[in-house]
Amino acid sequence: MKKLFFSVFAFASLMILSQNACYYDNEVEQYGVAVCDTTAISYSQDVLPIINASCISCHVPGGQQESSPFTTFEEIKNYSDVILERIHGVGGIMPPTGPISDCNQSKIEAWVRAGTPNN
Ligand code: HEC
Helix, strand or coil, X not given: CHHHHHHHHHHHHHHHCHHHHHHHHXXXXXXXCCCCCCCCCCHHHHHHHHHHHHCXXXXXXXXXXXCCCXXXXXXXXXXXXXXXXXXXXXCCCCCCCCCCCHHHHHHHHHXXXXXXXXX
């Protein structure tokens, strides 16, 4: 029942904020009820796979946004504060197609708050 309400609410939101419609819908379906573990976040196990899956296609030499590449730990670490802002839409949402899942946002946030460890 809760889920139904949430779906209806999400759909209603879509009608108003039509820009991210399809994306929003999928996000609720895929991640709305998932458990998100943000304890003991690892750069290599948690953060890097998210960057590789959602960001690297453009943020790589030869890519659309090669001026800010995310190909090494140092590069990702140096951009970590801005990455945190952009995945939440501050200054423009990243990736441009729509936000990554709430859980992945939380994981990157936990890693930045932990001081961007190389673990
Ligand atoms: C489809 C291509 C594309 C993808 C995928 C993408 N970006 Fe971007 N990104 C860009 C472009 C183009 C810019 C420059 C324009 C702007 O700042 O909005 C940018 C800019 C940025 C900036 C600011 C860079 C600077 O020099 O200030 C950050 C940080 C960023 N993206 C993070 C991310 C993160 C994190 C992801 C993945 C979650 C991501 N981007 C995925 C294309 C992309």
